[in-house]
Amino acid sequence: MTQQITENWVKPYGDTMNDGRVQLSFTLPVALDENAKEAARQLALEMGLDEPAVVHAEDMGQGFSFYVLYGQCKHRVDLSRIKVAKPEFETLDKDAINALIAEKMGRKMVVLGACIETDAHTVGIDAIMNMKGYNGHKGLESYHEVRAINMGAQVDSEDLVARAIEEQADVILVSQVVTQKNIHLDNLTRLSDLLEAEGIRDRVILVVGGPRISHELAKELGYDAGFGTKSYAEDVASFAIHEWTKRHAA
Amino acid sequence: MTQQITENWVKPYGDTMNDGRVQLSFTLPVALDENAKEAARQLALEMGLDEPAVVHAEDMGQGFSFYVLYGQCKHRVDLSRIKVAKPEFETLDKDAINALIAEKMGRKMVVLGACIETDAHTVGIDAIMNMKGYNGHKGLESYHEVRAINMGAQVDSEDLVARAIEEQADVILVSQVVTQKNIHLDNLTRLSDLLEAEGIRDRVILVVGGPRISHELAKELGYDAGFGTKSYAEDVASFAIHEWTKRHAA
Amino acid sequence: MTQLNLDQGQIDRARESARRIAHRVFDDMSQYTTTTVERATLRLMGVDGVDDNQIPLPNRLVAHLQEQKLLQHGAAAIVAGAMDEYGLSAQQVAEAVAAGKLVLGRPKNDKAARQSAEAIAAKMCEHIATQRTVRAQQIEKVGEARTPWLYLIVATGNIYEDIVQARAAAEQGADIVAVIRSTGQSLLDYVPYGATTEGFGGTYATQENFRLMRAALDEVGAKIGRYIRLTNYCSGLCMPEIAAMGAMERLDMMLNDSMYGIIFRDINMKRTFIDQFFSRMVNAYAGIIINTGEDNYLTTADAFDAAHTVLASQLINEQFAWISGLKPDQMGLGHAFEINPDLENGFLWEVAHAQLVRQVFPEACLKYMPPTKHMTGNIFKGHVQDALFNVVSTLTGQNIHLLGMMTEAIHTPFIQDRFLAIQNAKYVFGTMRDLHEEVEFRAGGRIESRAQQVLAETVGILGEIEKIGLPAAIGRGTFADISRTMDGGKGLDGVIAKSPDYYNPFPDLMLAGAN
Amino acid sequence: MTQLNLDQGQIDRARESARRIAHRVFDDMSQYTTTTVERATLRLMGVDGVDDNQIPLPNRLVAHLQEQKLLQHGAAAIVAGAMDEYGLSAQQVAEAVAAGKLVLGRPKNDKAARQSAEAIAAKMCEHIATQRTVRAQQIEKVGEARTPWLYLIVATGNIYEDIVQARAAAEQGADIVAVIRSTGQSLLDYVPYGATTEGFGGTYATQENFRLMRAALDEVGAKIGRYIRLTNYCSGLCMPEIAAMGAMERLDMMLNDSMYGIIFRDINMKRTFIDQFFSRMVNAYAGIIINTGEDNYLTTADAFDAAHTVLASQLINEQFAWISGLKPDQMGLGHAFEINPDLENGFLWEVAHAQLVRQVFPEACLKYMPPTKHMTGNIFKGHVQDALFNVVSTLTGQNIHLLGMMTEAIHTPFIQDRFLAIQNAKYVFGTMRDLHEEVEFRAGGRIESRAQQVLAETVGILGEIEKIGLPAAIGRGTFADISRTMDGGKGLDGVIAKSPDYYNPFPDLMLAGAN
Ligand code: B12
Ligand code: B12
Ligand SMILES: Cc1ncc(COP(=O)(O)O)c(C=O)c1O
Numbered sequence A, B: 001m002t003q004q005i006t007e008n009w010v011k012p013y014g015d016t017m018n019d020g021r022v023q024l025s026f027t028l029p030v031a032l033d034e035n036a037k038e039a040a041r042q043l044a045l046e047m048g049l050d051e052p053a054v055v056h057a058e059d060m061g062q063g064f065s066f067y068v069l070y071g072q073c074k075h076r077v078d079l080s081r082i083k084v085a086k087p088e089f090e091t092l093d094k095d096a097i098n099a100l101i102a103e104k105m106g107r108k109m110v111v112l113g114a115c116i117e118t119d120a121h122t123v124g125i126d127a128i129m130n131m132k133g134y135n136g137h138k139g140l141e142s143y144h145e146v147r148a149i150n151m152g153a154q155v156d157s158e159d160l161v162a163r164a165i166e167e168q169a170d171v172i173l174v175s176q177v178v179t180q181k182n183i184h185l186d187n188l189t190r191l192s193d194l195l196e197a198e199g200i201r202d203r204v205i206l207v208v209g210g211p212r213i214s215h216e217l218a219k220e221l222g223y224d225a226g227f228g229t230k231s232y233a234e235d236v237a238s239f240a241i242h243e244w245t246k247r248h249a250a
Numbered sequence C, D: 001m002t003q004l005n006l007d008q009g010q011i012d013r014a015r016e017s018a019r020r021i022a023h024r025v026f027d028d029m030s031q032y033t034t035t036t037v038e039r040a041t042l043r044l045m046g047v048d049g050v051d052d053n054q055i056p057l058p059n060r061l062v063a064h065l066q067e068q069k070l071l072q073h074g075a076a077a078i079v080a081g082a083m084d085e086y087g088l089s090a091q092q093v094a095e096a097v098a099a100g101k102l103v104l105g106r107p108k109n110d111k112a113a114r115q116s117a118e119a120i121a122a123k124m125c126e127h128i129a130t131q132r133t134v135r136a137q138q139i140e141k142v143g144e145a146r147t148p149w150l151y152l153i154v155a156t157g158n159i160y161e162d163i164v165q166a167r168a169a170a171e172q173g174a175d176i177v178a179v180i181r182s183t184g185q186s187l188l189d190y191v192p193y194g195a196t197t198e199g200f201g202g203t204y205a206t207q208e209n210f211r212l213m214r215a216a217l218d219e220v221g222a223k224i225g226r227y228i229r230l231t232n233y234c235s236g237l238c239m240p241e242i243a244a245m246g247a248m249e250r251l252d253m254m255l256n257d258s259m260y261g262i263i264f265r266d267i268n269m270k271r272t273f274i275d276q277f278f279s280r281m282v283n284a285y286a287g288i289i290i291n292t293g294e295d296n297y298l299t300t301a302d303a304f305d306a307a308h309t310v311l312a313s314q315l316i317n318e319q320f321a322w323i324s325g326l327k328p329d330q331m332g333l334g335h336a337f338e339i340n341p342d343l344e345n346g347f348l349w350e351v352a353h354a355q356l357v358r359q360v361f362p363e364a365c366l367k368y369m370p371p372t373k374h375m376t377g378n379i380f381k382g383h384v385q386d387a388l389f390n391v392v393s394t395l396t397g398q399n400i401h402l403l404g405m406m407t408e409a410i411h412t413p414f415i416q417d418r419f420l421a422i423q424n425a426k427y428v429f430g431t432m433r434d435l436h437e438e439v440e441f442r443a444g445g446r447i448e449s450r451a452q453q454v455l456a457e458t459v460g461i462l463g464e465i466e467k468i469g470l471p472a473a474i475g476r477g478t479f480a481d482i483s484r485t486m487d488g489g490k491g492l493d494g495v496i497a498k499s500p501d502y503y504n505p506f507p508d509l510m511l512a513g514a515n
């Protein structure tokens, strides 16, 4: 018997099922006139919006103009076909994690963290690593089976790799918050190349986090997992011990 | 010599020419989870947005979820090819309009106005017709060469047509503000059909206005002109005398 | 404390004028009934349903009574007489008349007929009183929100879609859900029947729609632990009938104004004054909070210039409300945040107006309406206009807070518009929770002076209205710059002079029983 | 008037503590110079440009002096000596040294060399003074905005794109344009050169970029009739050099904090304290308004809990500013609207904090920063957060108003984000134009009590800092929950103990000449 997948098409919703209503705003690099307004409307048509309406158009000076539009999106997606890659593990609480590390590793897990390269946004990595934690979720420093080393802001990838070797890190946590011009992609690739070059890529569990990071992206970049907004220490620690156990099972 | 048209492609602008940045928001009729979020992203992809990012996703209860996205629009339009249909006339001031009516018509122009069918939004038609006008632009009632008759709100098309015949109206002004479920299209078509049926369609200059009315739409519906937001008495009066003169030129 | 220094003498004078204005109208109108008052009476006696042409039986029956030249005596006793005579229910009488099987006449025994009518009416009053108790019990059980209550509209045109949206809105934080009526219903001289799915800019007000939405809100309210109030429009040519339906189905609020129909729907003055009395009486008895429509003046006239017409109208509405038995906590006197956002110090004047109204009606359940007229397609700017409206509301202690939608100038609300509007209000109300206790306005300052000025203008205008009478004042375009005459407008043909033996059981029962 | 009742004695005590704290640091640091102070000195003497490897000549020259073990005497006299000796300009000396054609030594005639150095310095001071006059004249001619001034950032990474956006912003209503620096520039131990088009999250601060933007703003300012102030970051490892560049190119404001680099960039303490003194002195002389960075504490620590650290830091920054010759109207003391929007009565506390700062520094040119930390991807809610920030700013009379962006949590501003932010602020400021004169806060109420509490905590913490000294206090994580040590951090290798004959012509000229 083959499994029957029921299609589940979804469309944006305004006030009636499948009306497809979406709101759009953008700037055009031309002064406002009727033709520019029509250009805005045509762009929405190109995006596949039926009956697009330019509900607001305003000149911004210096040859720019601003538009707000509403329209009915023709597109739809089949939710039944979407399966977002997720790191496979169950989030445990601190005690359970400590117990598991003790049981499986028989020693403290060494976790090394940093904001790398030019990025100085430490609040995120601190939230994961420091004693205090975030939103009432204590950080890794408070886990007695974890040795948490937070190198802080703007750490060169070289320094991070050197320290990982020195400390025999089990896990490397990288935070990347600045994403403008995709600088995070360069930084993250650089780090993983360096780990490869030093021959320790396989020895560490490599994790990246930040507000614009998804697990999927992390995987694409050759990382073991990626964590976005609203991640806490227990999430990443649960993943780490789960992953460690898996790797050392064979 | 053929005329050379220079192409003029435009794309939305965020902070760099041709970066195509647009903002999008919509609701999906599913509860929030990672798959729903991915569905939102895929919808943006379908709309032709590169690197779409779901920057906000929130559950709304009862199986709905809300999304804000930014992405880079792939589409562009060639402004040089856009020529929005405009009623062709020059907007004159009150004195010039009065003078022109006196010269061309040799009598008062009869202008009949109403919000038709279920629509009761009179502020727009009052702005055009009544003495007081709007935003400092006096209404048609104040034009001594115009006989302005404002029938007000929720006027049946039949009544409007009957009055037009009775008053030998030169111009009929219709206001349509409520556009939900495209009710204005039904109402406007109904009126023009009635005018045809009564055989007076060609005798009147038929004009529609309202915040969601464009000249193009008006033309499609067989009206002589359409006026949107920020129209004033002098605009419609200028058009009317221009059109009258054109028709009576032959 | 945001208290302004106002002259109580002026307030009293204005209120006295309004009292005399309203009573004079009431006295003049007491000699009439209307077709819809009679239809409402029949509905309250149990007549419902439609004929094959979708014409409601109350209409058929009243039309029949008109044909028979009986309506001036009041429908109640005549129908009760027929019920007694043929052993039928009111509904069966209506059906028989509609089927052409029965022709009504004066009751054989007028006294007995009246007694029967009264008994039927008393039973209905009991039902309505029970609904009132149910409301109180539910509030007791699931609790209710603190004021300002968040009032949201749904307006998809389809009652089932409306229910989906209303449920979501309640979960998100709405305290009150209003189902907006379809464009044009107010001018229908009958109330549509059954569950409806096709409206424009709103959903038809029908008894079945009321029932469906009431059930849905009770359910979601129980789930989220907050009684969700249901609102509809007791307005237009069928005001009394809608009041009756709302009372039976436990609506909690009704848009109901003594002059709105005259001014904004060109409904005949007499018709409106008569209908509003009956409908308010029903609302009063049912424990329904009425919402008056002064906000509408400001969408037509300028909100700064016309501020005193709002207060004058509120005072008149208050007096009409007293006459119909409404208590202050049922008086949702309306006003609005409609000053042009470009006006320098506009916020100060909004505060002055809102606080003035608060102080003149300290016990009323004030309804504060959001910016609409000066909303544009710029949804971002609009969202900020709504935020400042939220600020004024919490600062001046308003009760019913109709949430502004950033898409006000564009479409009836999408689900996300409502969602974001609730977030806006909840953020403002929370972060400013006790601000009203902390802020004082400078004595003799701009805000106080503005309030005093509006009050003085109100005293003036009410004085003038008192001199010429309300109808004449309306004729002069006093409210919203719109002028109407006594014999103009729609629905005058439904105004019937009562014969001396006119009888209706409800006023006695309801005016006495409203608590 | 929004005036709160505060204890002047407490304010005075806090200020006295801060004075002693700052002076002790200053005294300890006077014995050092830094590589960047010397490079700044050389820039002010006319050294500019880069070598074939893009290394700036001031760096090459200072490195050479270090190699020759001469830097402790101060670069000025040595280079002036070489100029005299070889008949070269400062630039030519630098080029010759960079080319390996010249090795510098102690001047033959030390006194003459110092005199030459002083003459060169005096000429530069004249140029800077002229720039100051030009500014005053332009303001006189084209006018300037009333406060709160609208401060906007551009951060495309490309100076030419920045100019496009800055011009549009000015037309839309910006009064101040800040060009945000590229991520990471603060840790470069040199200043990049020339016009740049590739930055991340900002555009490199270079002298050429300053010049280009200055010209663009002068042009658009003339067109729209408002002097547009230009801002950059006088911060990081090259603080003094950027001050020098800004003074030469007529910048109007500089982000410049006495502790920001230590805390947020892990720059060595000594280095920072020395550099900030020199850079502020240059800023003071150039008539530049500094902007301090207390807002940053609130993005890391909690804004409610850490409120007193802001005030303590401002008092310290004020004292360092006095030492460097800055006048109150050049003191853009920073603070921010960063309380969690979910906190009940958060708005009251924001008002209390902003008003407290206003009253403690009645003459300072306060800089008020928008919500950033609690901004989310919900741009609609964010726009409302920014609106309430705008309300507090106008209500408490702030001077420099950095506009909040609804996309704060997402990206550096798009052109439309700025456009909408300006609309937001202009609407709020206009509609509340005189609200600050109308509102009073209840004596002994929540707002006043909160301000008093923060003030008391400030007195306490400054007392403790005074006891242990500022470096030790920073070591304890007093500010932003971040702890730094005296010998930790970047740039300590650039700290040089002055020899007894150390000479630099600028302090004498500039400290005397600042008006
Ligand atoms: C605070 C802040 C700062 C502070 C940082 C202080 C500090 N010590 O970190 C200061 C003021 C110094 C700063 C400076 C700059 N900032 Co900043 N900053 C912010 C701000 C307001 C909040 C960030 C924050 O702390 N969020 C709270 C934390 C807890 O959230 P988080 O980082 O997302 O972390 C969570 C998850 O993502 C995850 N996570 C994060 N990292 C990791 C790592 C791992 C391994 C795991 C498992 C999980 C994880 O877990 C955390 C907890 O749930 C944001 C705007 C905003 N509201 O988001 C801008 C923002 C991030 N900054 C920005 C910029 C551009 C800068 C500057 C470059 C500007 C400039 N040119 O000067 C500078 C330079 C800094 C540098 N060199 O990197 C931009 C980035 C734009 C982009 N997308 O590229 C933003 C978005 C503002 C903007 N709209 O322009 N900033
Ligand atoms: C004021 C108002 C009312 C007032 C109307 C009072 C009156 N006497 O007109 C009242 C309170 C009565 C009202 C009621 C309703 N309203 Co209403 N109302 C508005 C509001 C706030 C402002 C409209 C307005 O007056 N604008 C100012 C005028 C001057 O602008 P304008 O009409 O665009 O006119 C200008 C141009 O368009 C043009 N123009 C207009 N007509 C013509 C004609 C000609 C010939 C020419 C040349 C030019 C021209 O020139 C004018 C001047 O420049 C809008 C929201 C908004 N901010 O736009 C909602 C709005 C129009 N209303 C709406 C609705 C749904 C209703 C109701 C149906 C709700 C209900 N179910 O109860 C009712 C029913 C009314 C009915 N039967 O039609 C919706 C319409 C949604 C849609 N797109 O379909 C809106 C958009 C609100 C919303 N978001 O839901 N409303
Ligand atoms: C009292 C009252 N009735 C009714 C309405 C709604 O309009 P309609 O007459 O179309 O039902 C309003 C609108 O604000 C109102 O205030």
Ligand SMILES: Cc1ncc(COP(=O)(O)O)c(C=O)c1O
Binding pocket: D181, D182, D183, D184, D185, D186, D233, D234, D235, D236, D255, D256, D257, D260, D265, D291, D292, D293, D294, D296
């Ligand atoms: C004083 C000061 N300098 C600099 C900056 C900017 O950061 P960076 O150190 O990356 O230049 C800030 C940010 O707010 C600041 O307040």
